[in-house]
Amino acid sequence: MQDGDPRYIAQPLTDEIYTADPSARVWDDGRIYIYASHDEEVPQELYGTADAFDMRDYQVLSMDRPGGPVTVHSPALDVAQVPWAERQMWAPDAAFRNGTYYLYFPAKDAEGIFRIGVATSQSPTGPFTPQAEPIAGSYSIDPGILRDRDGEHYMYLGGIWGGQLQRWQDGTYDADGAENDPTPPGDPAIAPMVARMAPDMLQFAEPLRPVRILDENGDPLVAGDLDRRFFEGAWVFRRGDTYYLTYSTGETHYLVYATGDSPYGPFTYRGRILEPVEGWTTHHSITEIDGQWWLFYHDTQLSGLTHLRNVKMTPLTFREDGSIETINPMTDVE
Numbered sequence: 001m002q003d004g005d006p007r008y009i010a011q012p013l014t015d016e017i018y019t020a021d022p023s024a025r026v027w028d029d030g031r032i033y034i035y036a037s038h039d040e041e042v043p044q045e046l047y048g049t050a051d052a053f054d055m056r057d058y059q060v061l062s063m064d065r066p067g068g069p070v071t072v073h074s075p076a077l078d079v080a081q082v083p084w085a086e087r088q089m090w091a092p093d094a095a096f097r098n099g100t101y102y103l104y105f106p107a108k109d110a111e112g113i114f115r116i117g118v119a120t121s122q123s124p125t126g127p128f129t130p131q132a133e134p135i136a137g138s139y140s141i142d143p144g145i146l147r148d149r150d151g152e153h154y155m156y157l158g159g160i161w162g163g164q165l166q167r168w169q170d171g172t173y174d175a176d177g178a179e180n181d182p183t184p185p186g187d188p189a190i191a192p193m194v195a196r197m198a199p200d201m202l203q204f205a206e207p208l209r210p211v212r213i214l215d216e217n218g219d220p221l222v223a224g225d226l227d228r229r230f231f232e233g234a235w236v237f238r239r240g241d242t243y244y245l246t247y248s249t250g251e252t253h254y255l256v257y258a259t260g261d262s263p264y265g266p267f268t269y270r271g272r273i274l275e276p277v278e279g280w281t282t283h284h285s286i287t288e289i290d291g292q293w294w295l296f297y298h299d300t301q302l303s304g305l306t307h308l309r310n311v312k313m314t315p316l317t318f319r320e321d322g323s324i325e326t327i328n329p330m331t332d333v334e
């Protein structure tokens, strides 16, 4: 989209379909590919509930450069193709290894339990062929892949509330577990999880482990620290020798970050990346393109409805000390 509403610092990348949860990747061809959720309309009685996010397929967006025309590619994967998945194809990510593109996605199985699936293709835009089963040992939502400099890949995942992570705190799924976060406010907050991927990228090389997020005193962030604790949407990238763990704080609607010197953490909380956008959810990725870092995010500019979102991108600035300048998604134009 070219023209837009001056109240926003950035305009939707497309208005052909509703898109959310953008994971932006630049593969060897230099093109920018955005693996995003494909939001769709639902019955009004679902508005305001997690069931309103009832996505059925993925369509990859691509562009040759920031600001270039955006192509919406035909469906990359449909839930009907995935033997184990029933519904709610939520935030995906992708990786490239062994000459193959891997699409990672959360979906609910027949028991209503979120698992992480993987599908493969020889093309970055698909169509992708799903594996018959979800990744063994996977659960919850929002897979995000880090490709480290040594060629190892790590998957980060998890989301509380509708993402069900609070139901896995003893390692098995508690079907009677809380809908929201039952952790006492002064206790350590529920952590996102990480595992190194096996060379075939279809399974974990090791069990999932929690990623510790610490405050400035080296103590774990606590569950009551709603402005800073992890909610969903973990995205990890490396800049120099520093690993950045970035995520959403959920009901306080911030994108924030923490830094560490290992893909496993621990990470120390550093600050905010993005102030609240319009809409309840906030979800993002951060990618370097030709020397400039970009924040990909979503809001609800086109629809005004929380479950019908649109992806955007805006430049991201690092200060000399590695800290990130906080972005306000709105201008001061009335």
Ligand code: FUB
Binding pocket: 020, 021, 037, 053, 090, 091, 141, 142, 159, 232, 233, 281, 282, 283
């Ligand atoms: O798009 C569905 C869910 O909303 C995602 O998985 C979360 O991160 C939130 O953006």
